[in-house]
Amino acid sequence: MSESTEKKMVRLRSSDGEVFEVEESVAKVAKTLQDMLEEDCADAVIPITCVRAPILTKVIDYCKDQVMISSSSSTTNNPNERTEQERKAWGQKFMEGVDSSTLCELLVASNFLNIEGLLNLGVDKMVSMIQGKYPQEIRDMFNVVNDFTPEEEEEIRNQNAWAFERDPYYKKRSSSK
Amino acid sequence: MVKRLSTELLLLLVLLPGHLKAKPHVDKHCMRVSVKLFYKHVMATRPSVAKTMPRLQNIIRSPREQPIRAFLQAIYEHEALSNTSFLPSLIRVKSEPPTVLGLHHFSRSSLQDYAEFSKLGSVSPRLLLRRVIRSGIYLESHSLQPGEIILFVAFCSCAFYITRWEFVSGGRRKTIVVLRIEICSDQQRWKKDTGLPASARVLLFFSFVQRGKGQRIRPVLRGISLLASTSASSSFGVLSPPILCLISSLSVVRIWRKSYFPFAAFAPPLLLEGEQWLEDKRELCWISAIGREENREKVLDDSETEVLIPGLPYEIAEQCLVHLPFPCQTLARSVSRSWKRAFSNPNFIISKKSLSLSLPYLFVHVFHKSTGHARWQAFDPRSGGWFPLPPMPGARKFCSPGSLATAALQREGRLFVLGGARSDTQSPLQTLSCYHAATNAWSSAPPMRTPRAFFAAANVGGRIVAAGGDPGASAECYDPAQNRWCGVAGMRSGIPRYDAAAVGSRLYITEGWSWPFTFAPRGAVYDAESDRWEEMPAGLCEGWTGAAVVLAGRLFVIREHGDRRLKVYESKTDTWREVAGEGLPREVRRPYTVTAAEGWIYAAGSGADVSVGKVAEDGRGGWRVEWVVVKGPAEFAEFAPSNCEVLYA
Numbered sequence: 021m022s023e024s025t026e027k028k029m030v031r032l033r034s035s036d037g038e039v040f041e042v043e044e045s046v047a048k049v050a051k052t053l054q055d056m057l058e059e060d061c062a063d064a065v066i067p068i069t070c071v072r073a074p075i076l077t078k079v080i081d082y083c084k085d086q087v088m089i090s091s092s093s094s095t096t097n098n099p100n101e102r103t104e105q106e107r108k109a110w111g112q113k114f115m116e117g118v119d120s121s122t123l124c125e126l127l128v129a130s131n132f133l134n135i136e137g138l139l140n141l142g143v144d145k146m147v148s149m150i151q152g153k154y155p156q157e158i159r160d161m162f163n164v165v166n167d168f169t170p171e172e173e174e175e176i177r178n179q180n181a182w183a184f185e186r187d188p189y190y191k192k193r194s195s196s197k
Numbered sequence: 198m199v200k201r202l203s204t205e206l207l208l209l210l211v212l213l214p215g216h217l218k219a220k221p222h223v224d225k226h227c228m229r230v231s232v233k234l235f236y237k238h239v240m241a242t243r244p245s246v247a248k249t250m251p252r253l254q255n256i257i258r259s260p261r262e263q264p265i266r267a268f269l270q271a272i273y274e275h276e277a278l279s280n281t282s283f284l285p286s287l288i289r290v291k292s293e294p295p296t297v298l299g300l301h302h303f304s305r306s307s308l309q310d311y312a313e314f315s316k317l318g319s320v321s322p323r324l325l326l327r328r329v330i331r332s333g334i335y336l337e338s339h340s341l342q343p344g345e346i347i348l349f350v351a352f353c354s355c356a357f358y359i360t361r362w363e364f365v366s367g368g369r370r371k372t373i374v375v376l377r378i379e380i381c382s383d384q385q386r387w388k389k390d391t392g393l394p395a396s397a398r399v400l401l402f403f404s405f406v407q408r409g410k411g412q413r414i415r416p417v418l419r420g421i422s423l424l425a426s427t428s429a430s431s432s433f434g435v436l437s438p439p440i441l442c443l444i445s446s447l448s449v450v451r452i453w454r455k456s457y458f459p460f461a462a463f464a465p466p467l468l469l470e471g472e473q474w475l476e477d478k479r480e481l482c483w484i485s486a487i488g489r490e491e492n493r494e495k496v497l498d499d500s501e502t503e504v505l506i507p508g509l510p511y512e513i514a515e516q517c518l519v520h521l522p523f524p525c526q527t528l529a530r531s532v533s534r535s536w537k538r539a540f541s542n543p544n545f546i547i548s549k550k551s552l553s554l555s556l557p558y559l560f561v562h563v564f565h566k567s568t569g570h571a572r573w574q575a576f577d578p579r580s581g582g583w584f585p586l587p588p589m590p591g592a593r594k595f596c597s598p599g600s601l602a603t604a605a606l607q608r609e610g611r612l613f614v615l616g617g618a619r620s621d622t623q624s625p626l627q628t629l630s631c632y633h634a635a636t637n638a639w640s641s642a643p644p645m646r647t648p649r650a651f652f653a654a655a656n657v658g659g660r661i662v663a664a665g666g667d668p669g670a671s672a673e674c675y676d677p678a679q680n681r682w683c684g685v686a687g688m689r690s691g692i693p694r695y696d697a698a699a700v701g702s703r704l705y706i707t708e709g710w711s712w713p714f715t716f717a718p719r720g721a722v723y724d725a726e727s728d729r730w731e732e733m734p735a736g737l738c739e740g741w742t743g744a745a746v747v748l749a750g751r752l753f754v755i756r757e758h759g760d761r762r763l764k765v766y767e768s769k770t771d772t773w774r775e776v777a778g779e780g781l782p783r784e785v786r787r788p789y790t791v792t793a794a795e796g797w798i799y800a801a802g803s804g805a806d807v808s809v810g811k812v813a814e815d816g817r818g819g820w821r822v823e824w825v826v827v828k829g830p831a832e833f834a835e836f837a838p839s840n841c842e843v844l845y846a
Binding site (some may be wrong): 038041043125126128131139143144146147150151152153158159162163164165166168169174176177179180192 | 218384506507508509510512513516517518520521523525527528530531532533534535536587588637780
């Protein structure tokens with residue numbers, strides 16, 4: 021990043037101590053950092069106390085991309101400009117291969133740094149992960165403890181038998197009876 | 198420059214002279230009474246401090262607020278020194294506070310503030326803002342009775358969050374929303390701005406008052422209380438007793454009577470009864486509650502303790518669940534208890550609404566043509582998919598199709614199934630069953646006073662009116678908020694139902710044309726506002742030749758015969774006007790049932806073939822409809838619909 025010499029740089033420190041140097045415009049995608057920078061609260065290294073380095077890398081990637089889009093969209097007929105569809109596809113690609121624990125950390129980070137776009141991407145990803153899954157799969161994915169009593173669970177299943185029709189876990193249980 | 202909110206608070210605390218000017222008699226009087234009461238309380242309960250107190254006369258006779266403040270400070274210092282864990286002191290201010298108190302400050306907070314936030318569980322200003330806005334929406338949507346209140350507490354200098362209490366008073370559910378807002382988490386600044394120790398907190402008590410029906414719900418600042426803690430680390434994670442508030446209006450006292458004081462868990466030691474207060478309306482009522490450690494558990498907010506997804510703050514996890522489409526919720530609800538609770542939480546539904554994520558689904562009551570077996574199916578107009586509802590409780594499955602009536606509160610996602618005739622004995626039923634999309638469950642409700650079958654029912658201004666279907670041609674009305682039936686004026690003469698529709702506060706019922714078409718059909722109109730029945734205008738009655746739906750406050754009829762085209766009723770001229778576009782598509786075979794919501798007509802026919810029509814004004818005062826047909830799945834070939842409703846879920 022040699023062209024950024026005349027640009028103001030901001031240094032961010034992740035929770036595990038790694039320091040990232042980014043352009044101010046990139047950092048400003050995060051509203052939290054923007055507020056800080058505007059109030060001149062951030063003279064030295066800004067500690068991002070709740071975000072680990074790998075997550076912060078991902079967040080910075082996102083911010084960089086946002087800067088690229090916004091700087092290019094000001095000029096007309098730009099090849100970088102994206103349609104709604106392309107943006108969706110880009111978001112999907114960005115979130116591809118993100119597992120549930122990374123996703124959680126990413127959500128926490130984007131919430132803390134107040135990056136609306138990334139938060140929405142994360143929420144969409146989360147929804148697509150939950151959607152169409154059976155309860156046991158969801159529990160396994162997010163380490164949620166099943167605290168229903170067997171009776172309660174049975175009742176829920178009976179009430180909505182249709183939804184569980186193809187649940188392998190359900191079939192196993194009902195056939196073992 | 199950022200105006201420090203804490204400074205504003207301080208100004209309020211010392212009673213802005215402007216507020217006194219506005220209502221000099223009331224406010225000064227109220228203030229004196231409150232100080233007097235408080236003074237007496239201090240004298241009685243804290244003899245050691247009594248010696249150092251300025252004379253009461255000096256305090257209340259003074260035209261200025263300074264002595265009062267000095268008095269409060271004196272007590273405050275005493276309490277802090279004597280190691281009492283909290284000190285409440287208060288003063289009353291009547292003003293119109295900004296609803297988004299503190300947000301302005303938030304958006305410009307410095308790094309320190311954010312660091313504090315991260316310790317407090319990753320509450321970002323953005324989410325906070327959303328929460329505050331959401332609570333505003335909640336308050337708007339909460340149908341308050343005139344004079345009813347919601348208490349709203351803003352803690353200055355601590356993390357925000359919302360607590361809801363529901364309690365029953367006089368057989369009715371009441372809700373109190375307590376919202377706390379962090380106004381200043383920088384201790385040094387707090388100290389400088391307020392002159393109070395860093396551990397001190399200020400509570401603002403707002404009540405939300407709706408003066409009359411349909412009027413805006415307005416926040417009124419009811420009191421300010423200082424809260425001092427000797428332990429600087431006190432985080433106020435739960436509602437910190439003691440709570441002391443001065444409440445200054447009659448309406449408040451009606452709710453805040455001892456018997457249903459929501460902080461009853463804190464055993465209020467000093468509480469004036471409402472009656473006492475009623476004797477002199479200008480007097481203030483002082484309510485206090487001194488809490489004990491062990492009672493804190495009782496008011497813990499769900500969202501504070503609940504974990505939906507480990508590693509993710511409740512707020513964000515909830516936001517993810519809010520985005521789950523309605524048909525997916527059934528499976529997600531059975532993940533764990535906390536997930537189940539989250540979906541049923543009233544806040545959940547409100548945020549879904551506020552984010553415009555509630556989508557219309559068509560709920561159709563279908564019955565098997567040969568076995569008569571009936572059930573409810575829901576249709577997703579976007580995917581074209583169907584999913585069944587849990588079975589209706591009680592004897593519904595033995596009910597003759599078409600004999601029951603349905604009504605819906607579309608936006609609330611509530612469906613009501615009323616009456617009907619038993620298929621074996623043909624005797625009419627009294628039952629009322631409610632389905633709530635938010636919980637995807639049926640609940641029983643009080644039965645109708647009269648058994649009814651083949652009758653009219655509709656949502657008339659938020660209340661369900663059931664009319665006819667019995668020999669006496671009576672009518673009654675169900676209030677979902679109160680969960681209660683009450684009688685209304687009966688029809689002049691019984692009208693066998695052909696069709697019914699509710700437009701605004703009026704319910705229209707017609708018996709429809711019958712062979713040999715020599716006599717015009719009879720019709721009746723019920724006006725809920727005047728609780729009277731009227732004759733139906735002749736033009737409306739004669740032109741009602743098919744199933745009616747209501748859109749944009751207008752009555753549309755799909756002609757039963759011929760090309761099945763739509764027409765719209767013009768109430769001014771008592772005539773009908775053609776709707777441009779095709780008639781109801783032929784794919785929708787009889788028997789079909791129709792309903793409408795927000796610009797769309799939904800028609801479900803035999804075999805669950807559905808046609809959805811977009812109705813729009815054509816700009817020249819006329820209307821236009823365009824239909825789309827979605828074929829029903831093969832397994833529904835033997836099913837025919839009897840009723841349908843649209844719910845937003």
